[in-house]
Amino acid sequence: MMFTVAMLAILITMGLALARALLGPTVYDRIAAVNMFGTKTVLLIAVFAFLSGRTDLLDIAIIYALINFIGVIAVLKLVEQGNFHTDGNNDKADTK
């Protein structure tokens, strides 16, 4: 019961974040919303692990937390520089 309520709340939040990701006027809105969506996914997996009584699923939540972070950073790098091969140290102006 307790976990069902928690899952419902997380799902509502994920829906709101997804709506912002679809509506978001700028690309940064979308990235921030996807980041929030990913954080909520981690929580959803953790709650689901307790709901189903299989606490092994927490390992997947840990991995998802790390992948979400790296994915957001990678997408930001792609958006900001337009490619993956230039390093971050050079002046941003000349890659534009």
Added chain:
Amino acid sequence: MITDVLSWFCLVSGGLLGVVGGIGMHRFPDFYSRLHAAGTTDTLCAALFLLGLGLQAGLSLASAKLALIFVFLFFTSPTASHSVANAALHGGLKPLQDEHNKGDA
């Protein structure tokens, strides 16, 4: 019994915080202020959820893993927020500012 009440409290307030943050994502007018709403749900909401689950798990391997998730989120979420804000600033997105504050900063 007491732990049950406590984790009910944690999960429900965490869920409410998350929903309020989601509403904030739609209510605030520009990207930078929306980031604050997202930040709200990232910190306290996640912490409350993990605390509530940890109370249910007791002192076991599961709660240690929950603590690990908490540490990862605690370190990565502000870094991600900062990166998005920084990229937006470099990308030329001007933050919405109040009239009397223009020219400052």
Added chain:
Amino acid sequence: MKSVSLFILSCLLWLLLSGHFEVLMLALGLASVILTVFLSLRMNIVDHESYPINLTFKVLRFFIFLWREIILANIDVVVRILKPGKTISPRLANVPLPQKTDLGRVIYANAITLTPGTVSVQLDKETVAVHALAQETVDDLQTGRMAKMVPEEQKDIGK
């Protein structure tokens, strides 16, 4: 020295994540930890920015302080979201950055971002650009109340 602490930490992490205590599994875990430390040494990524153990007390005090701030700021932002009408006046401001070491700067900037209502947008040598939801939060940061709490190793003057 750093590699020894890396070794011990990796062992603890492996035990925490696996939860197996048979001889075969322990041997496999030990082998993977040794491989990890060996590769880290070869790649030269065991750097000086590991956990400063002499600051443990300060770090604990900072965490308690930070969590109080986070809870209060969360309540503030939730009220701003739920109240009808115009409740926010977003602004950019420059806040002084008194920390000397890179690690101290990063901790401070992360603390600013963690408290809702303020996000650090850009780090420079001596200032940090902060986007805030309202003037009050900026004023609070300008007083340097949080900056004083950041744990930092004291560097020798003149180095």
